[in-house]
Amino acid sequence: MDFIEWSESMSVGNPLIDQDHKIIIKLINQLHHHVGAEEDRKALASALNTLIDYTLYHFSREERVMMACKYPSFEAHKRQHEKLIEQVVDTAHRFFEKKEDIVQDELLDFLKSWLINHVLKQDMGFFPYAENNPVVLGITSSLRTDSEQPDMLGTGDLIPKSVNWNEAAILIVSKSRNFRNIIASILEIADAGEIQQYSHADDAMQSLENHVPNLIVYGWKQDDDEAIPFFEKLREIKSGSFAGIPVLLISAREERGAMESGLIAGATHCIEEPIGIQTFFEAAVKAINQ
Ligand SMILES: [Fe+2]
Ligand SMILES: [Fe+2]
Structure with missing residues (x-):
């Protein structure tokens, strides 16, 4: 069984943001599999970097979608993202530098509660503004990697488009x-x-x-x-x-x-x-x- 499982109750009413959350869950689950494989610390570090890269990317997409649907708590939400990034980067830094003897389970517990709390509590506030909002759905469909449309939010820089x-x-x-x-x-x-x-x-x-x-x-x-x-x-x-x-x-x-x-x-x-x-x-x- 996976460490975290996505369920419909986690849906925030927008397919692109839901997809992002599913990817983040998958990356956390992968990290969970790596813990215990002591011999492969470099792969664990790669998994952690991958999660951080995707989370940063997701936050910027989510913020732009929130702006597009005129979400009134946008500023407060953005600050929460900034705080979460600080925490994750700090935890990763401590892990990489081995300055502190971080128990790997502590890292995972932190990631799990971080994700569940943020998605289920804070991201959920955005549901009534995003659900079935045609403007938002139009914008988010332009962000899909297989979209022929130009990226309407300018966040498509994580994956280079020079290769098909x-x-x-x-x-x-x-x-x-x-x-x-x-x-x-x-x-x-x-x-x-x-x-x-x-x-x-x-x-x-x-x-x-x-x-x-x-x-x-x-x-x-x-x-x-x-x-x-x-x-x-x-x-x-x-x-x-x-x-x-x-x-x-x-x-x-x-x-x-x-x-x-x-x-x-x-x-x-x-x-x-x-x-x-x-x-x-x-x-x-x-x-x-x-
Ligand atoms: Fe989110
Ligand atoms: Fe968020």
């Missing part, structure tokens, strides 16, 4: 299931056309014979010795449809020079874990355009 994600096929390879899940969640936010996951490089290599993706995202963990041979093998193939597939390498390796050796072996672009939504998309676009 709806039609993109992406292959995720990593020994860490948590890592693969984070990348898949980020790509789902962009409505990516197709997402495939493999834990073993050999299986991923084999899948290329039947299906050529637009991007390979490789999460390189400390205990993984399959990455370099995989890139080398991929680059050995000079002809054929999968000779030039871009590979984004996301390295969680501790040793010096790991990123360089990945690039020499044939990765197209490399960044270090932890990642967040913005850092992921920036790097993915770079790999695709290189």
